[in-house]
Amino acid sequence: MRHPLLLVILAFVVWSGTFLLVYATQATGCSVGWHNDEIAFWRSPLRFILIVLVIIGLVAIVGTLAWLRRRNTLTAALETSTFLDDVKTYVAIGAIFSSAFCFAGVFWLTLCPL
Amino acid sequence: MLWGSFALFTLVLGLFLAAVLVPRFGRGVSQTRWIILGGLVLPLPVLTGLTFYAFAEGEFLLKGAVSEADEVLEIRATGRMWQWQFSYPSVSGSPVHTDLLHIPAGRTVEIIAESEDVIHSFWVPRLGGKIDAVPGHSNRLRIRADQPGRYGGICSEYCGTGHAGMQFEVQAHRQEDFREVVTGGFRHD
Numbered sequence A: 001m002r003h004p005l006l007l008v009i010l011a012f013v014v015w016s017g018t019f020l021l022v023y024a025t026q027a028t029g030c031s032v033g034w035h036n037d038e039i040a041f042w043r044s045p046l047r048f049i050l051i052v053l054v055i056i057g058l059v060a061i062v063g064t065l066a067w068l069r070r071r072n073t074l075t076a077a078l079e080t081s082t083f084l085d086d087v088k089t090y091v092a093i094g095a096i097f098s099s100a101f102c103f104a105g106v107f108w109l110t111l112c113p114l
Numbered sequence B: 001m002l003w004g005s006f007a008l009f010t011l012v013l014g015l016f017l018a019a020v021l022v023p024r025f026g027r028g029v030s031q032t033r034w035i036i037l038g039g040l041v042l043p044l045p046v047l048t049g050l051t052f053y054a055f056a057e058g059e060f061l062l063k064g065a066v067s068e069a070d071e072v073l074e075i076r077a078t079g080r081m082w083q084w085q086f087s088y089p090s091v092s093g094s095p096v097h098t099d100l101l102h103i104p105a106g107r108t109v110e111i112i113a114e115s116e117d118v119i120h121s122f123w124v125p126r127l128g129g130k131i132d133a134v135p136g137h138s139n140r141l142r143i144r145a146d147q148p149g150r151y152g153g154i155c156s157e158y159c160g161t162g163h164a165g166m167q168f169e170v171q172a173h174r175q176e177d178f179r180e181v182v183t184g185g186f187r188h189d
């Protein structure tokens, strides 16, 4: 499980999980009608649920980065090269940026057809 | 959009050819800087621009294009192995059209995609939309042709041996011709 190549893609695996969760919830919410009423700030329950999911996803990816960095410092002395460690860190930072960019739409885009 | 892609293609290929053919081209720029310029500075603004353009278009089709929901014309698109059938619930006296979808130009059209057998996918690349037609389920997709004309469409979900031939044509007509064309009173070829 701790294969270094798997750890390289770990942050984007978490990103994909968040995407799947957000997409499935949005589709389900639209079909069930969670977008129809306003509960607070003129926003629907569906929007609040999606925002919470995106924040959880973002926290999970930042957590992944923190975990990878701590692991890197622990194992640095045992490894012959730190190249993969650097790649993991950069990939995780990329995943944080793409999460913020891709999922920001839950705050302001139309969620469902009329 | 076409000219933008042309400019980018020329730029990238020009840099590539220069690096291969012109002696010592690009040596003055460090490797790290090449990666940062070519890998981040060039693509990020392009992709950001395209993403926000797509957001704006999506919002336009969902809301801005119509002030009332009934201004959207609903058309039922039913996929089956291996053809598409189009019917017009709101146009009385219109027959079912096979592999030929008539739409009015300059009006937002809502496709209700359904399937009689397996999963198909309705796709008209020039009109931007693509959505799966799933048995027992109605998926909705909005498309809009600004100009009258003919647009190619195809099934884009593999659905059996006839999949590759499961094409259809979209004809966008002037608003005043549309009803006659759909009800069959208007000769066209």
Ligand SMILES: [Cu+2]
Pocket: B079, B082, B119, B120, B121, B155, B156, B157, B158, B159, B163, B166
């Ligand atoms: Cu098909």
